Structure formats: C-alpha cells, structure tokens
Amino acid sequence: MPKVLDNVQIGPQNWKMLVRVPKLVEKARPGQFVIIRVNEAGERVPMSIGGLDRENGVLTVIYQVVGKTSALMTTIPAGGEILDCVGPLGLPTHVKKWGTAIVVGGGIGIAPIYPIAQAWKAAGNKLYTIIGARSQNILFYENEHKAIADKFYACTDDGSYGHHGFVSDILKQILDSGEKVGMIMAIGPVIMMKVVANLTKPYGVPTWVSLNPLMVDGTGMCGGCRVAVGDTTKFACVDGPDFDGHLVDFDLLTKRLNAYKEQEKNSFHRFLESPGCKLADSVKTLVK
Amino acid sequence: MADQKLDKKDRMKIPRTSMPEQDPKERIHNFSEVPRGLEIEMAVTEASRCLSCAKAPCVSGCPVEVDIPGFISLVVERDFAGAARKIKETNSLPAICGRVCPQEEQCEVVCILAKKFKPVAIGYLERFVADFERENKLTQIPEMAPASGFRVAVVGSGPAGLTVAGDLIKLGHKVTIFEALHKTGGVLVYGIPEFRLPKKIVQAECDYMARLGVEFQPSTVIGKSDTIDELFEMGYDAVFIGTGAGLPNFMGIPGENLIGIYSSNEYLTRSNLMRAFDFPNYDTPIIVGKNVAVLGGGNTAMDSVRTSLRLGAENAYIVYRRSEAEMPARAEEIHHAQQEGVQFHMLTTPIRFIGDAEGKVIAMECVKMQLGEPDDSGRRRPVVIEGSNFTMEVDLVVVAIGNSSNPLIPQTTPGLDINRWGNIIVNAETMQTSREGVYAGGDIVTGGATVILAAGAGKKAAKAIHQYLLTKKDSLVKG
Numbered sequence A: 001m002p003k004v005l006d007n008v009q010i011g012p013q014n015w016k017m018l019v020r021v022p023k024l025v026e027k028a029r030p031g032q033f034v035i036i037r038v039n040e041a042g043e044r045v046p047m048s049i050g051g052l053d054r055e056n057g058v059l060t061v062i063y064q065v066v067g068k069t070s071a072l073m074t075t076i077p078a079g080g081e082i083l084d085c086v087g088p089l090g091l092p093t094h095v096k097k098w099g100t101a102i103v104v105g106g107g108i109g110i111a112p113i114y115p116i117a118q119a120w121k122a123a124g125n126k127l128y129t130i131i132g133a134r135s136q137n138i139l140f141y142e143n144e145h146k147a148i149a150d151k152f153y154a155c156t157d158d159g160s161y162g163h164h165g166f167v168s169d170i171l172k173q174i175l176d177s178g179e180k181v182g183m184i185m186a187i188g189p190v191i192m193m194k195v196v197a198n199l200t201k202p203y204g205v206p207t208w209v210s211l212n213p214l215m216v217d218g219t220g221m222c223g224g225c226r227v228a229v230g231d232t233t234k235f236a237c238v239d240g241p242d243f244d245g246h247l248v249d250f251d252l253l254t255k256r257l258n259a260y261k262e263q264e265k266n267s268f269h270r271f272l273e274s275p276g277c278k279l280a281d282s283v284k285t286l287v288k
Numbered sequence B: 001m002a003d004q005k006l007d008k009k010d011r012m013k014i015p016r017t018s019m020p021e022q023d024p025k026e027r028i029h030n031f032s033e034v035p036r037g038l039e040i041e042m043a044v045t046e047a048s049r050c051l052s053c054a055k056a057p058c059v060s061g062c063p064v065e066v067d068i069p070g071f072i073s074l075v076v077e078r079d080f081a082g083a084a085r086k087i088k089e090t091n092s093l094p095a096i097c098g099r100v101c102p103q104e105e106q107c108e109v110v111c112i113l114a115k116k117f118k119p120v121a122i123g124y125l126e127r128f129v130a131d132f133e134r135e136n137k138l139t140q141i142p143e144m145a146p147a148s149g150f151r152v153a154v155v156g157s158g159p160a161g162l163t164v165a166g167d168l169i170k171l172g173h174k175v176t177i178f179e180a181l182h183k184t185g186g187v188l189v190y191g192i193p194e195f196r197l198p199k200k201i202v203q204a205e206c207d208y209m210a211r212l213g214v215e216f217q218p219s220t221v222i223g224k225s226d227t228i229d230e231l232f233e234m235g236y237d238a239v240f241i242g243t244g245a246g247l248p249n250f251m252g253i254p255g256e257n258l259i260g261i262y263s264s265n266e267y268l269t270r271s272n273l274m275r276a277f278d279f280p281n282y283d284t285p286i287i288v289g290k291n292v293a294v295l296g297g298g299n300t301a302m303d304s305v306r307t308s309l310r311l312g313a314e315n316a317y318i319v320y321r322r323s324e325a326e327m328p329a330r331a332e333e334i335h336h337a338q339q340e341g342v343q344f345h346m347l348t349t350p351i352r353f354i355g356d357a358e359g360k361v362i363a364m365e366c367v368k369m370q371l372g373e374p375d376d377s378g379r380r381r382p383v384v385i386e387g388s389n390f391t392m393e394v395d396l397v398v399v400a401i402g403n404s405s406n407p408l409i410p411q412t413t414p415g416l417d418i419n420r421w422g423n424i425i426v427n428a429e430t431m432q433t434s435r436e437g438v439y440a441g442g443d444i445v446t447g448g449a450t451v452i453l454a455a456g457a458g459k460k461a462a463k464a465i466h467q468y469l470l471t472k473k474d475s476l477v478k479g
C-alpha cells in the first residue's frame, strides 16, 4: 500500500499530501491524474497530479475537503498508508513551444497547473502565470509559481491580496495589450474555466481546460465521466482530462457534478454522527 | 433414492430436478443469490437421469468439451469432489460456469434427453459439485511442474486471464496478473450482480490462484503504468491480453448525457464493485429510480433491471427494439426478471431523452418498431412505425446495448493488429497476436461473448504460450 510521507493543512480547506509511488511518478506526466482509495468501503477519488518528485518517487496531491472521502484523507498521518493509488491516468497536457504561453490556476487548480507550467517553461515558452482564489489565505504555491514565471499575477476575489478581482481580468489585460499569446491553459472551478474560455474565444487564442467530472473506474469502462465537447461526447478519463475550452459544454458539466449532492451530504452527516468519526472539529465544519 | 442399476427407461422417467429458488417477492428486496443450489440427494437423482451416452452430444455442445458423462457418473457415485476435478480438467471455473453459462443453448440443448424429455440439468450439477468441493475445503493443490524460470504477464483478471494464469502456473511458469481495477475477476466482479454470482465465489477462485503462486497486481493499468513492450523489458517472456470488452456503447440520441442516464457498466459497477447497493455503509452513491427503463435485451440488461428492482424501483422496464424471441439474454434470466415483475416493452426504442432544469432525466420519447427483413445477424431488422411516438415517464435509464473494445492497449502497442471493431486479431488455434510472444483471448478478441468462451480461449492460449516458452528454451540452450 502506498505510503503517505506527509499530509499537512495548507489553507482553510486545503491539504497537501505526499505519497510515495515511485513507479507511478516515473511514468506520470503533467496534466494526468490518479485515483485514490483510502478505505475498503470508500469511493475511488480522482486527484490531479500536483507535483512530481522523480528523484524520490513522491507524488504531491493537493486536495480540498468537500465531502466524506476528502475529509477522511485529512485523518491519515504522515507515515500512514492509503489503500491504493492507480495511475497515471488520462492523457498528458500538450507540451510545445508556442512562444508566449499562459497558465491560469483558480482555487485548487493552482496545484495541477504548476507541473504544467514547469513543463511549458522547460519547453522554452515565455511563461505568464495567473493564479487566483477567494482570499489570500487560500492561495498556495505562490513562491513555486513565481520562481518559474516570466510574469506572475495573483488575484483574490475579496482583494485581500494581489489584484482585487478575477483571474480573467488579468488575462483580458494581457490579451488586450496586443501581445501574441500562443496557448492558454486554465484549471480551476468550472465557472472559472468557462469564463476564461468565453473570454479568449473572440481573441482566437487556443485555450485548454482540465475537466473534473465524476468518475468511477478512470479507464474508459463506465462512461460516467462523459462530457460534451463540440458535437461529440468524450470520456474525460481517457480522452482527457484536457479539452479545447472553446468547445466544452460547461453547463452540462456543472449539472452532472451535482448528480449526487443530496446523497453525498447525507452520507457525510451520517459519518459525522457515527461514533468512530475521528475528524478534527475544524474539518467537520468545512463541509456544510 | 438414486440407484445405479436403473435401466435406461427408468432413468428417462425421472423428472428433471428443479432448482430451489428464493421467492420472487422476497428476493426483490435483497441481493442474495436467487437459485439456492441443489441438495445432495437432488443432485444424485438428477445425475442418475444421465444415460452416459457413448457419443455424448452434450460434450460437443460445451465450448470447452467438459467430460459431462464422466463427471455426472462421479456424482452418481457420490464422489462429488472427484466430479469437480473432472470438470476442471477442461474448465477451471465450474462454480462460475455452472451458474452463468447459457446451458440451454450449449451443453443442455443437445442432450439426448432434450428431444423427448427435459435435458439433464448439467449446469445445476456443475454448480453443485464445484460448490461442494469449495465448501467442504476439498480443493486440492494440483501437482506443480518444477519452476521453468520463465515469467508470463497476464493483463486483465477476467475469466480469460484467470484461466491462463491457472494453467501456466501449474506448468511451472511464474505468472503475474495485472488488473486495472482494485479487485480481480473482471466482469465477474464488476458486472454480474451478487444475486446471480456471489462475489465470494469469484474471490475463492482468485484466492486459489494466489495459493498456487499467481501474483496479483491490482490497480495497475497496462498501457499507462507499463506498456506491453515495457513488460518484456521488465523480463516477462510472454504476455497474455485478456482485457475484455470494456467500452460502453451509447445510443447517440439527444439528451443522453442527462443525469440519471447510466451505461450498464457504470450502473452495475457502482452497485457491484463499489457496493453502492449498500450505500451509505459504502460511500459510492447510486441513483435509485422510481421508474427505471433499461435499454437492451441481453444479460447485461436483465442484470441491470433486476438490480434496479432490488434498489427500490417501483416500475422497472425492459425496452427492447426487437421482440422477445430475439432477446440475447439467457432464458433463465428473462424468466427470473418476469417473475420479479419487470415490465417488458418489446419492439420499442427511445429516440430522445427529456430533462428538467437541473439536467435530470424525467421522460423518454419512444417509437414502436416492427420486424422487417433479416439483417446481417440473421435476425429480422426492426423498422420504425411512423407516427407511433409516445412518451414514457422515467427517472433512471440504463443503456445496456453492448460494449466495444477498449483501445488503450492497441494504442500503446505498436505492431498489434486489430480489426475494424478494435478487437485484437489472433490465430484461432494458438491465440497468438501479430506480435511474437503476445497472446490474447476473451472479449477483447471476440467482442462481448461468454464466460466459458473466454475461459476456453484462455486454455488454448496457455497451451500455446507453454509451447512457445519451450521452443524459446530450446533456442536458448542451443543459442
């Protein structure tokens, strides 16, 4: 079973887990994801690759507590184990020299965009990085991003840090400046990816997004992860998770993500009230 | 009761034993197995119906030619474990095949008795002896050949892969099974429901393989973790691909991505593999429909519709575009579904799904069909009756219209030939693919077929792989 080397809180709702999975790390490429199981009765939860330490075979996963499984993950101590971690799954993000390339990370998406930024930078691109979150205390990876970006911007919705407003504001400024941008990649909440894709479309700049529909197997077997892209239905776990943002039906994705909202809420509350619940009080309050 | 000295006429007079089953009214509220299995005396009586025909036609009806009169006569002699071993000479999964083989169109349909009476219940007996052997812990570790020094990688742990592994380990080769999911057994664990094939039986088969020394590597997706070529680089001398037909087909009609429309693979995987039927004790949720429509007429459709009843559906429909006679599902499954109150809408097909503001399916527009001229499959082609449109209220739809083959391995294996449906092309005798040392069998070669055909393909492949390794050894020695 994969060993958890570290598992620390990095924001009000976000944790960083380091898992030793040498084989997986050796094969993994930026943009791919893994599926984790933490206990026998648990779900299979997909998590993006938030960092790859190839020397030590360590995978970084940045996760947000939103429900039972992610809450349970917080209880695994450094030195503990998870049941399994399968991957790398999905197709890697395209890496090429486009000239100027922009990565946009929102919320938890700040993590998976980082290995992509590294790869794009290494491929010789002029790298602009825009990250954003609701508030300063939710931002993370700022130094990491800063260290490799040719231009770096941080935004907060509440203005507590950096630009007061959305990542799309900054992106618009760059596009309006007339600078030729070869490629944009945006990862974050569905609404953010939608706004970014809508913004860039009239400028004709290729814009890719990484989709996170509900998944079960992650191997193309169930079709639960289907997303509409242009006129076709794609399975995000094998055809993606990256897709052309100008073609994605984001509204459908949003709806499908809510398919089990009620059940998940009930399951979580039942878990909170169960005698064996080892969640810290601070974690219990995270999921409304 | 059963007397070995019965003459032929007496034997023929014994009525076919019927299988004790859970009452339909009760069983639609649980996931326990429906047929309970024969009692010892029932089995012996049933076995005594067999005429031990010299040219046993039943044997040629079985895709792997189980020595049917041979094992049945052992049942008459009450050597049940011996009977199980007899079957295992050609079929390593009798507890499973006894339950899920379409006997009515394979071994039993050609039984001599079927002409005038009912055929010998070969499947019931096969199940009985296999269960007897397992439950009484009489499973023997077979004689193992000395270690050959060769290593074989098996990709996929369905019936094909398990059979290859079981046969090759006995021949002295080291075998590793790589499985994408976290549990081994393929469709036997993620597809076929508990009420038809208890998971502990599949687990027992996998445990048995492990006792023989087969190494399992679950949660490993070949083509992603390692490619077939990398398996060779890692020191495997041969590879068997038994990855099944795991790519669900959809109808391709408007509204198909609404919430509440599942592929049968997703629906059954949530319920079986992830045990969503036991939500919230298990964390994976599943939509419990009130009015459930399952599209299709195969085993997968029957499994889905019967699952929906057990999860609490008030109305469970099978919607099939041909008529009952063309339904590919096993007769027994159709019968079970009928008993449980499934409503059959034959000669009907949906043309569009209708959703609400939240994107949930609420209805389905259908048309009626009539049967026209025979098509490629020899079955009469269903043709739409113009103007027959009507709407069905549904809140859950399961699309069970078959699977295509998963492209992951062909995409990552240069030189591996596939046909236009994406199935791997093999030599029918040896199951060898276009790549040296790479063999394939089961649904990935045939498209969705049966457990016993997959297991049979595994047997053939194991034989050929063994031969291949021997030749390799010779050339190494001479080399």
Ligand SMILES: Cc1cc2nc3c(=O)[nH]c(=O)nc-3n(C[C@H](O)[C@H](O)[C@H](O)COP(=O)(O)OP(=O)(O)OC[C@H]3O[C@@H](n4cnc5c(N)ncnc54)[C@H](O)[C@@H]3O)c2cc1C
Pocket: A033, A043, A044, A045, A046, A047, A048, A049, A050, A061, A062, A063, A064, A065, A066, A067, A068, A069, A070, A071, A108, A111, A112, A211, A212, A213, A214, A215, A241, A257, A258, A260, A261, A264, A265, A268
């Ligand atoms: C390819 C991919 C990569 C992902 N990468 C990350 C990652 O790096 N970090 C991270 O924290 N999460 C990531 N997710 C989302 C993560 O898988 C879900 O948040 C997790 O499964 C929730 O499990 P839970 O039991 O805690 O919550 P649940 O009880 O299952 O869900 C609670 C609520 O969270 C929301 N939710 C559930 N699943 C998803 C999802 N797939 N995407 C968005 N919202 C969801 C739903 O609104 C749901 O009602 C990724 C998902 C995919 C498909």
Ligand SMILES: Cc1cc2nc3c(=O)[nH]c(=O)nc-3n(C[C@H](O)[C@H](O)[C@H](O)COP(=O)(O)OP(=O)(O)OC[C@H]3O[C@@H](n4cnc5c(N)ncnc54)[C@H](O)[C@@H]3O)c2cc1C
Pocket: B100, B101, B102, B155, B156, B157, B158, B159, B160, B161, B178, B179, B180, B181, B185, B186, B187, B188, B191, B192, B220, B221, B222, B223, B242, B243, B244, B245, B246, B268, B299, B300, B301, B303, B330, B406, B408, B409, B441, B442, B443, B444, B448, B449, B450, B451, B452, B454
């Ligand atoms: C719901 C349902 C009901 C059925 N009912 C019956 C029945 O009653 N009687 C009958 O005879 N047949 C039935 N069948 C058909 C039968 O189950 C299949 O024909 C049989 O299981 C095929 O066996 P297989 O070994 O080829 O593949 P599978 O059983 O499909 O197993 C393939 C395995 O390979 C794994 N895999 C795939 N890709 C990879 C990869 N890249 N790396 C690692 N692992 C991988 C999969 O996860 C899977 O576990 C049914 C099928 C279904 C879906």
Ligand code: SF4
Pocket: B061, B062, B063, B064, B065, B066, B068, B091, B097, B098, B101, B102, B103, B106, B107, B108, B122, B123, B126, B452
């Ligand atoms: S394996 Fe299947 S077809 Fe063959 S004898 Fe057994 S039940 Fe009949």
Ligand code: SF4
Pocket: B049, B050, B051, B052, B053, B056, B057, B058, B059, B068, B069, B110, B111, B112, B113, B120, B122
């Ligand atoms: S054909 Fe029927 S009666 Fe004859 S050996 Fe086979 S099972 Fe027995």
Ligand code: FES
Pocket: A214, A215, A216, A217, A218, A219, A220, A221, A222, A223, A224, A225, A226, A235, A236, A237, A238
């Ligand atoms: S998660 Fe099942 S097909 Fe993508």
